Amino acid sequence: MSKVIAIANQKGGVGKTTTAINIAASLAAAEKHILLIDTDPQGNSTSGMGIGRENLNGSLYNIYNGTKNIEEVIQNTELNHLKIIPSNIDLIGAELELIAKEGRETILKRAIEPVKSRFDFIFIDCPPSLSLLTLNALVAADSLLIPMQCEYYALEGISSLIKTLELVRGSFNSHLDIEGILLTMFDGRNTLANQVAAELKNHFGDKVYKTMIPRNVTLAEAPSHGKPVILYDIHSKGAQSYLELAKEMMGNENGT
Amino acid sequence: MSKVIAIANQKGGVGKTTTAINIAASLAAAEKHILLIDTDPQGNSTSGMGIGRENLNGSLYNIYNGTKNIEEVIQNTELNHLKIIPSNIDLIGAELELIAKEGRETILKRAIEPVKSRFDFIFIDCPPSLSLLTLNALVAADSLLIPMQCEYYALEGISSLIKTLELVRGSFNSHLDIEGILLTMFDGRNTLANQVAAELKNHFGDKVYKTMIPRNVTLAEAPSHGKPVILYDIHSKGAQSYLELAKEMMGNENGT
Ligand SMILES: Nc1ncnc2c1ncn2[C@@H]1O[C@H](COP(=O)(O)OP(=O)(O)OP(=O)(O)O)[C@@H](O)[C@H]1O
Numbered sequence: 333m334s335k336v337i338a339i340a341n342q343k344g345g346v347g348k349t350t351t352a353i354n355i356a357a358s359l360a361a362a363e364k365h366i367l368l369i370d371t372d373p374q375g376n377s378t379s380g381m382g383i384g385r386e387n388l389n390g391s392l393y394n395i396y397n398g399t400k401n402i403e404e405v406i407q408n409t410e411l412n413h414l415k416i417i418p419s420n421i422d423l424i425g426a427e428l429e430l431i432a433k434e435g436r437e438t439i440l441k442r443a444i445e446p447v448k449s450r451f452d453f454i455f456i457d458c459p460p461s462l463s464l465l466t467l468n469a470l471v472a473a474d475s476l477l478i479p480m481q482c483e484y485y486a487l488e489g490i491s492s493l494i495k496t497l498e499l500v501r502g503s504f505n506s507h508l509d510i511e512g513i514l515l516t517m518f519d520g521r522n523t524l525a526n527q528v529a530a531e532l533k534n535h536f537g538d539k540v541y542k543t544m545i546p547r548n549v550t551l552a553e554a555p556s557h558g559k560p561v562i563l564y565d566i567h568s569k570g571a572q573s574y575l576e577l578a579k580e581m582m583g584n585e586n587g588t
Numbered sequence: 589m590s591k592v593i594a595i596a597n598q599k600g601g602v603g604k605t606t607t608a609i610n611i612a613a614s615l616a617a618a619e620k621h622i623l624l625i626d627t628d629p630q631g632n633s634t635s636g637m638g639i640g641r642e643n644l645n646g647s648l649y650n651i652y653n654g655t656k657n658i659e660e661v662i663q664n665t666e667l668n669h670l671k672i673i674p675s676n677i678d679l680i681g682a683e684l685e686l687i688a689k690e691g692r693e694t695i696l697k698r699a700i701e702p703v704k705s706r707f708d709f710i711f712i713d714c715p716p717s718l719s720l721l722t723l724n725a726l727v728a729a730d731s732l733l734i735p736m737q738c739e740y741y742a743l744e745g746i747s748s749l750i751k752t753l754e755l756v757r758g759s760f761n762s763h764l765d766i767e768g769i770l771l772t773m774f775d776g777r778n779t780l781a782n783q784v785a786a787e788l789k790n791h792f793g794d795k796v797y798k799t800m801i802p803r804n805v806t807l808a809e810a811p812s813h814g815k816p817v818i819l820y821d822i823h824s825k826g827a828q829s830y831l832e833l834a835k836e837m838m839g840n841e842n843g844t
């Protein structure tokens with residue numbers, strides 16, 4: 333059973349990378365075979381996992397410009413069950429080069445095909461835009477995990493994300509669905525956060541994960557040590573909440 | 589004396605829109621003539637100023653596709669001295685349409701020219717990417733204001749922003765300089781924040797504003813009322829810190 337999940341939201345700074353790294357690591361700790369693909373030219377998933385962005389042997393850019401195959405760019409991480417396809421600023425070049433390319437929307441989907449069965453989950457960390465890189469991730473994905481900060485601008489942006497999802501479903505990927513909406517940096521003492529959370533649950537029902545990720549400084553500290561939070565401080569609220577999310581996701585997969 | 593300032597940082601969620609709206613409003617309250625240009629397809633500066641993104645009479649997209657001139661898209665706001673050029677999701681179309689256009693990097697610069705002398709400051713709120721929309725803003729700008737969250741990924745990203753600034757300076761806009769680096773959502777109790785702040789001051793010296801914007805929930809609440817924070821709650825720490833920043837910016841202009 334292999335599932336490709338795009339982690340996307342065009343609103344910036346809502347916890348896409350933090351979620352990608354930490355859900356991938358938490359599931360790998362539970363002995364699931366995981367591939368993390370960094371499709372953001374910022375390369376935050378890459379550096380957050382302790383991989384230098386400068387002298388990469390291979391990166392996602394090589395897939396887009398056809399100079400390497402997927403086997404050559406998959407790298408190991410500190411966790412046995414977690415592999416990564418890193419990225420760096422070169423990926424910006426792919427955006428412009430893709431425009432005129434034949435089948436530009438399905439490059440990532442076709443590249444993943446030969447390795448998909450080896451992994452239980454493949455997570456794709458997306459940049460904060462509805463660009464061709466994000467489009468490739470949505471076309472390649474079985475479902476979309478949407479990290480949501482419970483604030484006004486993030487709530488405002490969700491409608492255009494859903495519209496994009498429907499467009500992709502209509503033309504490139506008929507079975508694409510919402511995997512779940514994850515409330516991030518959640519502070520229960522804050523009225524605005526509670527209002528936004530209520531609105532999301534009202535609108536999306538069960539699609540909103542029961543697990544909420546609290547604002548927790550260890551989640552912001554871990555990347556400066558190049559480690560997922562379960563390797564940096566497993567007892568922190570941040571680590572515990574992502575381990576809980578991993579359990580919830582595995583439960584959803586087994587239909588429990 | 590008229591200055592065009594781009595507010596840009598490709599890292600998402602660092603406070604670009606919050607800074608654009610609130611510095612524009614604070615300077616307008618000090619009777620400076622201000623134009624705020626929203627060049628992010630998310631349209632957060634537009635809705636944060638209480639302007640509906642759906643039925644716009646005119647928007648920045650009209651400038652990029654040549655269907656209206658700048659006079660037709662400048663709108664009033666609740667503050668007399670603050671005008672805005674709004675945006676919405678249509679602007680995404682401009683990104684793709686610009687690729688093949690002659691002089692695609694200087695469209696915004698040429699559009700602003702006829703009205704520049706009417707304003708003391710023109711602020712451009714940029715999307716979280718180094719795309720053609722951001723490039724147009726950097727080519728049109730006299731200087732770049734960089735909002736910085738004091739966290740690891742934001743610090744990591746600043747080097748590619750500076751590289752982009754140097755590229756633009758080299759080919760399109762020789763006098764483009766850093767206006768200032770603004771520390772946003774700053775929490776002095778947090779070791780990571782203090783470390784990052786120290787590193788920025790060490791590297792950029794006087795370019796780092798003395799004014800720091802604290803994390804303050806009224807700044808996140810104000811946009812849901814469609815108001816800049818000085819009209820929502822002028823006594824809040826958020827409002828006071830942007831008024832202070834306005835004073836510091838005016839002092840810098842007068843050379844004091
Ligand atoms: N639950 C949390 N508690 C505290 N800090 C957090 C939390 N989640 C993320 N952060 C921090 O907030 C910032 C934004 O998170 P992150 O970079 O993961 O968001 P993003 O959506 O990937 O951003 P971008 O849009 O730039 O890709 C980062 O500095 C991160 O370390």
Ligand SMILES: Nc1ncnc2c1ncn2[C@@H]1O[C@H](COP(=O)(O)OP(=O)(O)OP(=O)(O)O)[C@@H](O)[C@H]1O
Pocket residue numbers: 342343344345460483484485486599600601602603604605606607628632714715716772773774801802803804805807808809811826
């Ligand atoms: N000083 C602050 N204190 C508390 N909340 C803040 C502060 N500054 C901004 N925010 C909130 O943090 C979130 C991110 O800020 P904002 O949207 O202004 O960043 P941005 O850089 O414009 O994001 P994007 O990259 O998506 O354009 C928003 O929900 C905003 O209301």
Ligand SMILES: [Mg+2]
Pocket residue numbers: 348349350372376458459
């Ligand atoms: Mg990210």
Ligand SMILES: [Mg+2]
Pocket residue numbers: 604605606628632714715
């Ligand atoms: Mg913004």
